[in-house]
């Protein structure tokens with residue numbers, strides 16, 4: 001596939017995680033691109049009725065549901081099942097692009113398989129990069145090198161052409177880097193809204209409930225990432241994502257709090273110049289950019305109104321109140337075993353916080369305990385099987401109440 005040349009047929013898209021926040025918005029975007037992009041495969045976890053209605057509307061050739069609920073599908077729609085279902089969908093002959101909108105580790109194997117099969121991957125999923133960045137980027141660089149050998153000007157001659165970020169911050173940085181050489185970059189500047197507790201005193205943190213943490217001030221997202229935004233763990237995960245996507249050293253990845261969420265992120269250049277990308281908090285824009293890159297198309301997302309916005313505030317993050325940011329950076333510096341332990345622990349910690357067996361300050365405490373226990377030592381470039389085993393070990397160690405760093409909660 002070459003994104004720069006006009007397609008001779010609609011390009012095929014496999015959407016993994018079609019029932020979630022990103023998945024539904026991706027379908028909205030794809031409906032607007034229907035002349036050039038066709039949904040050929042859909043997968044979701046447990047929402048059978050939603051998958052049936054998505055199948056009726058988008059007419060994919062194949063679907064997968066992770067659980068065994070029977071499906072009433074349009075004639076001719078194939079149901080794929082079993083542990084290899086997502087790999088099967090992502091590597092179909094009629095798939096050109098895989099949009100990854102699942103949470104968790106479930107998409108790491110399909111992403112690796114898709115890249116090996118020569119499919120472009122646009123991913124919102126963080127685990128793919130936080131746990132498996134060393135594996136995924138190696139594949140993206142390999143595909144880019146193959147393309148560069150025949151046409152160095154092809155957009156697919158770069159790793160970012162193959163592994164495209166959907167996360168709004170990374171999309172912003174990607175957009176700022178178009179036409180720039182990485183040698184001219186001094187630092188990447190990730191913005192963070194600061195979440196709902198930006199100005200909450202630290203002694204009130206133990207009283208924060210899931211309902212309070214689920215009220216994000218600017219973005220509407222799935223529950224896991226909303227809690228991660230409240231603890232700032234999300235920004236820590238994004239620092240690790242940025243490290244892998246752009247090959248930047250950790251000290252050159254800055255975080256700045258920007259409560260209005262208008263500046264989605266920025267790049268600082270060696271000559272003192274800074275470029276930023278601005279937009280409304282609407283994921284449909286970065287989803288569409290990742291699909292249509294390097295072209296821009298009209299999108300359902302409204303542009304920002306600078307006059308109505310009136311002011312843009314920035315401040316440094318408070319890592320004493322939000323230690324998850326520091327813990328993620330430290331994990332990144334340790335290596336991929338540590339970041340894999342971090343992201344597994346974060347899933348456990350968020351589930352426990354939502355389930356009422358861990359208080360809000362217990363979330364970063366659990367992350368730190370997991371990185372200390374599982375993230376140090378040799379083997380900092382684990383293979384896929386090692387990552388799966390590590391994920392299981394971390395979950396087993398921290399899933400029960402009373403195991404957040406040995407302190408009762």
Ligand SMILES: NC(=O)c1ccc[n+]([C@@H]2O[C@H](COP(=O)([O-])OP(=O)(O)OC[C@H]3O[C@@H](n4cnc5c(N)ncnc54)[C@H](OP(=O)(O)O)[C@@H]3O)[C@@H](O)[C@H]2O)c1
Nearest residue numbers: 017019020021022044045046047066102124125126221222
């Ligand atoms: N939401 C945002 O605005 C946003 C922004 C940036 C990045 N992200 C990242 O994007 C990813 C998705 O976030 P989200 O907020 O969209 O999450 P979400 O609303 O929880 O959706 C996750 C989706 O994954 C599906 N899924 C789970 N297990 C599956 C399996 N085995 N096979 C197929 N599908 C499976 C779920 O299916 P069921 O619901 O049917 O069980 C659901 O459709 C996360 O990594 C998140 O950090 C999200």
